[in-house]
Amino acid sequence: MLAVTLLSCLPLAGQGTIAQYGRKSSTSKGPRALGLIQLFPNGKAHLIPVAITVNGKFFDAGSYKGSPVPMALDFGVVYEGFRSGISQGIFTVTQPGQASHVWMAEGTWLPAGAKPAEKGKKYETPNIEDKDAPPRLHRGDGKSAADPSADKPTTSPPKPPPASKPQETAKITEPERPIEDPNRPILRRGKPDPAARRELVKNFDEEVSSAKSAKGGSSSPQVVVIPAISDVGGPDERPYSYVLRSGEEATYRKKMLELASTELAKANAAPPEIQPAKPHKVPSPRKLAPTVFDDVHLRIFDLSNSNDPVLILSAKTHPTATAGSTSTAEGEEITLVARPNLEGDMRRLFFAHTDVRHLDISPHLELIDAIDADGDGRGELLFRRTSDAGSSFAIYRATADRLWPLYEGTP
Numbered sequence: 001m002l003a004v005t006l007l008s009c010l011p012l013a014g015q016g017t018i019a020q021y022g023r024k025s026s027t028s029k030g031p032r033a034l035g036l037i038q039l040f041p042n043g044k045a046h047l048i049p050v051a052i053t054v055n056g057k058f059f060d061a062g063s064y065k066g067s068p069v070p071m072a073l074d075f076g077v078v079y080e081g082f083r084s085g086i087s088q089g090i091f092t093v094t095q096p097g098q099a100s101h102v103w104m105a106e107g108t109w110l111p112a113g114a115k116p117a118e119k120g121k122k123y124e125t126p127n128i129e130d131k132d133a134p135p136r137l138h139r140g141d142g143k144s145a146a147d148p149s150a151d152k153p154t155t156s157p158p159k160p161p162p163a164s165k166p167q168e169t170a171k172i173t174e175p176e177r178p179i180e181d182p183n184r185p186i187l188r189r190g191k192p193d194p195a196a197r198r199e200l201v202k203n204f205d206e207e208v209s210s211a212k213s214a215k216g217g218s219s220s221p222q223v224v225v226i227p228a229i230s231d232v233g234g235p236d237e238r239p240y241s242y243v244l245r246s247g248e249e250a251t252y253r254k255k256m257l258e259l260a261s262t263e264l265a266k267a268n269a270a271p272p273e274i275q276p277a278k279p280h281k282v283p284s285p286r287k288l289a290p291t292v293f294d295d296v297h298l299r300i301f302d303l304s305n306s307n308d309p310v311l312i313l314s315a316k317t318h319p320t321a322t323a324g325s326t327s328t329a330e331g332e333e334i335t336l337v338a339r340p341n342l343e344g345d346m347r348r349l350f351f352a353h354t355d356v357r358h359l360d361i362s363p364h365l366e367l368i369d370a371i372d373a374d375g376d377g378r379g380e381l382l383f384r385r386t387s388d389a390g391s392s393f394a395i396y397r398a399t400a401d402r403l404w405p406l407y408e409g410t411p
Helices: 002-021 205-215 248-268
Strands: 032-039 045-054 057-060 078-083 086-099 102-111 224-231 293-301 310-317 333-340 346-354 364-371 380-387 390-398 403-408
Touching: 032 078, 045 086, 045 390, 078 364, 086 205, 086 224, 224 364, 248 293, 248 310, 248 333, 248 346, 293 364, 310 364, 333 364, 380 403
Parallel strands: none
Antiparallel strands: 032 045, 032 224, 045 057, 045 102, 078 086, 078 224, 086 102, 293 310, 310 333, 333 346, 364 380, 380 390, 390 403
16 A cells, blocks of 8 residues: 555656746747847947847848848838847838948837837817806807808809829839748838838948948947847847846956966967976976956856856956067957856856957957847847958857857858
């Protein structure tokens, strides 16, 4: 009887374990497009396509279904901008085009909480009622009894029909959707503006060159960059910022700088020379001097909403003078991604270092933000990679022991 009782309890325990730990979050099958919104000081907004996810696979959004316009830049496609998982506003594509043979689009930007501009309403004079005026009766037929001429029928000559204007008859009506394909996947769309004048493909070269020339000095305002998602079901808003306690950021910064100094010393260490073995005393290990870093930027995310921080450190080494020379060696740029273990020590997930002379071997990495690129509810890290061949974008997932590349674009 005791054995039967124990066996009867095993399925219930297994079911409870599966219900608690085996539940998977729903993943969007797509299509789900990822792009970068550029907000210019003059009020214009552009979108740069990054990647598009279809059935769990990533493709280049600048070329996917690009006949004649990439699907990610089709007319009326709606993107929602996010910063660390918090919605910033809505971008609607109004005109796709190219700049130096690279696809992009211009559109309208509506910040979060703002109301769209109302169109088609005319101004009406407000009716102000005079409370001191004597009361007045209103008759049902709308005629005033004090006006005897109101009962007399008025005859007026019929108005001739308005002549048709030549410019109205010659006006060409543009279709709301110039790209019609029943097999073409559809992203999140808004209502098209029939009054907007559109071209199939616009050339943005003149606008880009004029924007570069207008920058001039360093005092000019910079362009605001916001990652954005377009999904038919609408992306979920999940904050990926990690809540820090008092003094915790300083502790994390110190540990990350120590780990970066150690990793950089390992990467720059020369391979040992092969020498015959000789009996000698083992020297005591010397502690390396910590590297001096400049332009230190530390960002901390909770990518899985489990209170498990992921830290990304970017910095530059302080330029040092070369021995026996008056020249100064250029500093290196480092990128370190780590997460703390149970003991509080930092575990390296990714480390990269480069300088201006080695961009062809190791590209410069610039962290843009954390964003849910594949729609599984977890945040991924979006980087911009800059090399001698150009710039591209990369999406990485932070696992327990490394950064796993989900998408790496071509420069």
